[in-house]
Amino acid sequence: MADEPTIWISGRLVEKIRAHGAETYPHECCGALLGRDSGVVAGSDPNKDALNAEREILELLPLVNRRDDSPHNRFSVTADDVRAAEKAAREHGLDVVGWYHSHPDHPARPSQYDRDHAWPWYSYIIVSVQKGAPQDMTSWRLTDNREGFSPEGIEIRHRAAV
Amino acid sequence: MPVKVMIPSPLRSYAGKRDSAEFNVRTVGEALGRLTTEFADLRKHLFTEDGKLRSFVNVYVNDEDIRYLAKENTPTKDGDTISIIPSIAGGVEGYNRHCERGEEPLFGFLDAAAS
Ligand SMILES: [Zn+2]
Numbered sequence: 230m231a232d233e234p235t236i237w238i239s240g241r242l243v244e245k246i247r248a249h250g251a252e253t254y255p256h257e258c259c260g261a262l263l264g265r266d267s268g269v270v271a272g273s274d275p276n277k278d279a280l281n282a283e284r285e286i287l288e289l290l291p292l293v294n295r296r297d298d299s300p301h302n303r304f305s306v307t308a309d310d311v312r313a314a315e316k317a318a319r320e321h322g323l324d325v326v327g328w329y330h331s332h333p334d335h336p337a338r339p340s341q342y343d344r345d346h347a348w349p350w351y352s353y354i355i356v357s358v359q360k361g362a363p364q365d366m367t368s369w370r371l372t373d374n375r376e377g378f379s380p381e382g383i384e385i386r387h388r389a390a391v
Numbered sequence: 392m393p394v395k396v397m398i399p400s401p402l403r404s405y406a407g408k409r410d411s412a413e414f415n416v417r418t419v420g421e422a423l424g425r426l427t428t429e430f431a432d433l434r435k436h437l438f439t440e441d442g443k444l445r446s447f448v449n450v451y452v453n454d455e456d457i458r459y460l461a462k463e464n465t466p467t468k469d470g471d472t473i474s475i476i477p478s479i480a481g482g483v484e485g486y487n488r489h490c491e492r493g494e495e496p497l498f499g500f501l502d503a504a505a506s
């Protein structure tokens with residue numbers, strides 16, 4: 230675990246992501262992960278490696294799937310909605326630190342399409358939904374060279390309300 | 392007064408953790424060129440190998456999408472703000488069911504989650 234980045238999230242939010250995936254099955258769900266990353270906190274050590282920064286997911290922003298006319302099952306979030314998510318996050322004193330989506334009847338591993346469209350730094354949580362029932366949940370970060378994703382640990386944190 | 396380029400959070404670790412940079416330039420393309428010269432690691436996240444802006448990279452000049460202006464030739468004037476805004480996409484390939492727009496309201500869970 231020393232080198233693998235880890236995100237912290239509450240069990241309540243994990244259940245919400247799983248429920249969103251079940252609710253939109255057989256279609257994909259998607260949403261924003263709002264939280265804090267010690268690497269972007271003002272005054273934090275600028276020499277600290279961003280990948281070793283502590284990241285905590287504190288809220289979710291479920292989004293409507295604004296799919297275009299692709300024949301494949303995909304999700305997209307427009308720049309306007311990204312801006313709206315950032316604004317909502319700021320109102321709660323948080324940042325958009327990643328995105329979640331479901332893979333209906335597919336494993337919780339990023340697809341090639343996911344990789345081709347990914348941004349660095351964000352956490353990408355994927356929940357597999359098999360026959361309507363949520364299964365594995367994983368989290369990933371795009372590598373600096375855009376050639377793949379590295380897995381992130383997901384740690385369930387029990388904590389008082391913020 | 393130069394042109395200010397706002398750097399989105401996913402790219403700040405490639406830009407010395409800065410959230411903006413200022414350049415004396417005349418077009419959006421020049422500003423992006425200066426930005427990716429100063430911070431070379433940004434380049435592959437903004438541009439494809441043949442030098443085109445990636446499809447999920449949206450660039451605005453004072454809230455106007457440059458796709459509806461003159462794209463990278465869009466002229467800038469002193470005091471303009473150029474914003475780089477992500478759009479997000481993903482999905483499973485080879486999977487032929489259509490994804491309908493959902494009924495749930497945008498941001499529907501937020502207030503419930505915050506309480
Ligand atoms: Zn995916």
